[in-house]
Amino acid sequence: MEPAIPDHLITARTRHPRVPADYEPPYPSFMARHGPSVKTLVMAYFGVQFRASDGAAAKGPLAAIAASFTAEDGPGHWDRAAYTDEQGFSNVISIAYWDHTASFERWFSTYGTAWSGDDTADARLGFFTEILKPSVERYETLFSAPDRAEGVAVIAEGMSGMVREHAYWGGMRDRIPLSQTDAMEPTGAPRIEEEGGLLRVIPHDNICLIRSGQDWTDTDPEERRMYLEEVEPVLKAGMDFLRDEGLSCGCFANRYMRVVDEAGRPVEKSFGMSWWKSLAQLERWSEFHPTHVAIFGAAMKYLSRLGPAAKLRLYHEVTVATADQQFFEYRNCHPKTGMLKAG
Amino acid sequence: MEPAIPDHLITARTRHPRVPADYEPPYPSFMARHGPSVKTLVMAYFGVQFRASDGAAAKGPLAAIAASFTAEDGPGHWDRAAYTDEQGFSNVISIAYWDHTASFERWFSTYGTAWSGDDTADARLGFFTEILKPSVERYETLFSAPDRAEGVAVIAEGMSGMVREHAYWGGMRDRIPLSQTDAMEPTGAPRIEEEGGLLRVIPHDNICLIRSGQDWTDTDPEERRMYLEEVEPVLKAGMDFLRDEGLSCGCFANRYMRVVDEAGRPVEKSFGMSWWKSLAQLERWSEFHPTHVAIFGAAMKYLSRLGPAAKLRLYHEVTVATADQQFFEYRNCHPKTGMLKAG
Numbered sequence: 001m002e003p004a005i006p007d008h009l010i011t012a013r014t015r016h017p018r019v020p021a022d023y024e025p026p027y028p029s030f031m032a033r034h035g036p037s038v039k040t041l042v043m044a045y046f047g048v049q050f051r052a053s054d055g056a057a058a059k060g061p062l063a064a065i066a067a068s069f070t071a072e073d074g075p076g077h078w079d080r081a082a083y084t085d086e087q088g089f090s091n092v093i094s095i096a097y098w099d100h101t102a103s104f105e106r107w108f109s110t111y112g113t114a115w116s117g118d119d120t121a122d123a124r125l126g127f128f129t130e131i132l133k134p135s136v137e138r139y140e141t142l143f144s145a146p147d148r149a150e151g152v153a154v155i156a157e158g159m160s161g162m163v164r165e166h167a168y169w170g171g172m173r174d175r176i177p178l179s180q181t182d183a184m185e186p187t188g189a190p191r192i193e194e195e196g197g198l199l200r201v202i203p204h205d206n207i208c209l210i211r212s213g214q215d216w217t218d219t220d221p222e223e224r225r226m227y228l229e230e231v232e233p234v235l236k237a238g239m240d241f242l243r244d245e246g247l248s249c250g251c252f253a254n255r256y257m258r259v260v261d262e263a264g265r266p267v268e269k270s271f272g273m274s275w276w277k278s279l280a281q282l283e284r285w286s287e288f289h290p291t292h293v294a295i296f297g298a299a300m301k302y303l304s305r306l307g308p309a310a311k312l313r314l315y316h317e318v319t320v321a322t323a324d325q326q327f328f329e330y331r332n333c334h335p336k337t338g339m340l341k342a343g
Numbered sequence: 344m345e346p347a348i349p350d351h352l353i354t355a356r357t358r359h360p361r362v363p364a365d366y367e368p369p370y371p372s373f374m375a376r377h378g379p380s381v382k383t384l385v386m387a388y389f390g391v392q393f394r395a396s397d398g399a400a401a402k403g404p405l406a407a408i409a410a411s412f413t414a415e416d417g418p419g420h421w422d423r424a425a426y427t428d429e430q431g432f433s434n435v436i437s438i439a440y441w442d443h444t445a446s447f448e449r450w451f452s453t454y455g456t457a458w459s460g461d462d463t464a465d466a467r468l469g470f471f472t473e474i475l476k477p478s479v480e481r482y483e484t485l486f487s488a489p490d491r492a493e494g495v496a497v498i499a500e501g502m503s504g505m506v507r508e509h510a511y512w513g514g515m516r517d518r519i520p521l522s523q524t525d526a527m528e529p530t531g532a533p534r535i536e537e538e539g540g541l542l543r544v545i546p547h548d549n550i551c552l553i554r555s556g557q558d559w560t561d562t563d564p565e566e567r568r569m570y571l572e573e574v575e576p577v578l579k580a581g582m583d584f585l586r587d588e589g590l591s592c593g594c595f596a597n598r599y600m601r602v603v604d605e606a607g608r609p610v611e612k613s614f615g616m617s618w619w620k621s622l623a624q625l626e627r628w629s630e631f632h633p634t635h636v637a638i639f640g641a642a643m644k645y646l647s648r649l650g651p652a653a654k655l656r657l658y659h660e661v662t663v664a665t666a667d668q669q670f671f672e673y674r675n676c677h678p679k680t681g682m683l684k685a686g
Contacts, residue, residue: 167631293643297637
């Protein structure tokens, strides 16, 4: 058992963790571990939006950005996911991760800035770019198994052993190193600026992003049936609530996405990705909103029935970013796209 | 909306509450309010234990203690509850509350010390006395409605307005004034001493007691059916778990009791009463144990279906006491009785 916060990020506390020193979690969980030289991470979401009938038009930009990821200074890892949003548009997002800001900035100035396009872009397509560049003190991960990294964890040095601070409400906060000294309360509110057809969201301090994933690749038929019939519909109902009514509880936007391979075919992995006004508001929804209480109850029932035999894999990554660690721009997207709802 | 901790108990904080200053609970709750002159409360549980067939033998002691409560320096309020324990014994507990230690001590030396009896007592009966005398900084209450006090709240000056610190995990702790400066971690472990057939439990610091009640008196037939068929069985399963396997998660003893009138007839009120190694362990069970997650889920579903029309009343009182604010003694009780399990 090891503490969630690695040695090199431990500071003199002014705030207490939620559990006493003798706390022991009832089941194992693991975290991504970066080497001490890693100071900042980059999580970049490049989205394209289109009517399903215009799918062919998106192929060029999707191939181009995939190619750019293999160029010099490209990301250490990227993946891609798709979903149909509340306006009926298809959205495909290429998600790329760096652990070195300078490499990212070089790559971005060469390839990334062009993603959102200009007014010569194909009018059938909308484009958006959503980027966080948190210092490592401002994020955490959690994995149900240590042997298959996802998302930002793929570029980590490796996985931790079993960590202590999980399986209680507040563990998410306690795993973020900055929680040792900072409540991470939001200051200000996001606003939108337009410049030549490009909408930029000017963010506020301490916005929160969660990517929370499920991987049922390894489940046998009976477990798969249980997941898809008993858990997934409850998860989807919660995701739909956040998408449609999330603003009522501090969630600016939620995308419940299916991971796809390079050919665009769905694989047996999904994740919810949501933008929150603050970590506290994400905590409140998770802990007390009927839609998440139902998700948590269904997951608990599932996992306690299967025990360690469960082959379902769960993970998440949670970031709380300062205003200057954020970047959002949107072109030709409908007004309910991502952080545009926050304006 | 008012803060849970009243003005006269606010101190300079060294520990933070779990929610930010702009937190607003999603539904109303209320707390008992004592006048500033009240420094200490007394919660005294006087139990008698017997085989169901020996019920007649218990009538004398039950009548005697009821009479003693009306004597000078008697409690400001008392009630009585019954249950059949895991060994098949009937237990009837008379629960009395004082808000003035000196009155209690005078009453106790005259009437209370005799309760546990001596070796001349009726061999068909077991007796136990469990008392907490917390300073007001060490306890909190919560009520779903402000117009019917129960338990210790009956001797309070009145009820608060709507309080802020509830409807999130950690609210219980945040409502206890001592949480402003103290983690209330347990030190030591209880042990048992015998003296002439009387077993005394020598407690540890920061033991935790919760009395958590339900009152379905005012429900109409359909709500009553929902409560008794959909919620109560789930509650009972959690109560049975704590009774039978509670030691595995820090619960020394749990009694799921039915309130009875002076003639011993059950009324439409029940409560769980449990002794915990620490507040933290009560928090952990409440928040993550499958049995309480199920209770919470059933209650959430029930209350969100009924909304403000719900006539079910819920309340609790939670105390964290120092070793010298506790008193436990048992005579002729079976070894699974109350705090005897902690030895």
